[in-house]
Amino acid sequence: MKKLSFIFLLIAFLMSSCAQNGHNLSLSSKQQNIIAIAAFTAEGNLDKLKTALNEGLDSGLSINEIKEVLIQLYAYTGFPRSLNAINTFEQVTKDRQEKGFNDMLGLEASPMPSNLNKSAYGMQMRNRLLARESESEPSGYQLFTPVMDQFIKEHFFADIFFRDNLDILSRELANLGALAGMSGTQKQLAVHFNIAMNVGLTRQQAQDFILVLKQKVGRSQAVQASVVLKKVLATRKE
Numbered sequence: 001m002k003k004l005s006f007i008f009l010l011i012a013f014l015m016s017s018c019a020q021n022g023h024n025l026s027l028s029s030k031q032q033n034i035i036a037i038a039a040f041t042a043e044g045n046l047d048k049l050k051t052a053l054n055e056g057l058d059s060g061l062s063i064n065e066i067k068e069v070l071i072q073l074y075a076y077t078g079f080p081r082s083l084n085a086i087n088t089f090e091q092v093t094k095d096r097q098e099k100g101f102n103d104m105l106g107l108e109a110s111p112m113p114s115n116l117n118k119s120a121y122g123m124q125m126r127n128r129l130l131a132r133e134s135e136s137e138p139s140g141y142q143l144f145t146p147v148m149d150q151f152i153k154e155h156f157f158a159d160i161f162f163r164d165n166l167d168i169l170s171r172e173l174a175n176l177g178a179l180a181g182m183s184g185t186q187k188q189l190a191v192h193f194n195i196a197m198n199v200g201l202t203r204q205q206a207q208d209f210i211l212v213l214k215q216k217v218g219r220s221q222a223v224q225a226s227v228v229l230k231k232v233l234a235t236r237k238e
Contacts, residue, residue, distance in 0.1 A: 026204045027212060029059040031173055034069055035209065036216040038177030041070060041085040042077045049085055052216070053092045062106025063093060068166040069174045075156050076178045109163035116162070122153030125161050129168075131198040172196040173209070180213055180225040189225060193232040203233060 025032065033056035040049035056066055070089060074082030096103060123135055142149040161171070172195055179189040193206060201209075206229055214222035 025208045025211065026202065027173075027208045030056070030061050030065075031170065032212045032216065033059050033061060034170055034173050035177035035180075035212050037066065037069055037085075038073060038174040039181030039213065039217045039221065041073050041081055042178040042181035044077075044081050044084065046084060046088050049088055050092055053089050054096070057092075057096065057101070057103045060104070062104040064106035064108060064165055065170070068109070068163065069170075072160055072166075072171060072174060073178050075160065076175060077182070107165040109165045112159070112162050116158070118154040118158035119150070121162065122155075122157035125157040126153065129157075129172075129195045129198060168199050169196065169201060172199060172201070176209060176225075177213075177217075180221050181217065183224075186224070186228050189228045190232050193229055194236070197232075197236065206233070 027035075033052060036052040037049065037056055040046075040052050053066065057063070066089060067086070070082055070085045073085070077085075093103065127133065127135060138146070138149070161168070172192060175192045176189065176196060179185045179192060193201075197203075197206060210222050210226045210229060213225055
């Protein structure tokens with residue numbers, strides 16, 4: 001009971017301290033909208049996603065940046081919800097064109113060299129994100145289903161992360177938003193909080209992530225994510 005009370009007190013403190021900052025969040029408007037777009041994609045809430053997509057374009061996100069977020073999210077939300085989100089985004093862009101909006105198309109991803117060793121590249125990228133110098137000994141799913149580890153290295157960390165029209169921190173904010181928008185993903189959310197902080201997310205930005213969830217997505221998602229974040233921050237040295 002005491003532990004539960006402490007958690008709710010912590011959440012109340014985080015919410016109130018962030019609220020005192022008003023709109024002066026340490027996350028940019030673009031970053032905030034990436035979080036909302038990812039969360040509603042994961043939830044499959046297409047009505048709220050449509051609003052988030054419009055707000056994302058209004059904030060200056062390019063069409064290709066948002067496309068890239070939605071493409072990446074199939075690895076977390078599954079093809080059905082990713083494709084539903086992409087179809088929704090296509091309709092949003094058509095509606096905006098008809099209304100006279102001139103949204104930025106943005107950059108296309110650089111082509112991947114045909115001779116790239118995707119396994120080696122994916123291993124290096126994963127080590128970079130996890131802030132480790134070399135690959136650790138295989139364990140867990142890597143031993144039980146090694147083909148899954150191969151897919152993750154060669155596809156997710158190579159095919160997807162090689163694409164350079166969305167920066168790595170934005171990719172991780174999308175991952176965090178999606179994981180926070182789903183249930184039963186606390187372990188993965190903790191991993192990606194650490195990864196995001198390894199690639200530049202500050203403690204204040206991590207706490208502001210919780211406020212963005214509360215304001216744009218929902219209180220319950222913010223509460224669950226704040227519990228995970230508290231544990232992550234307690235284990236980090238910086």
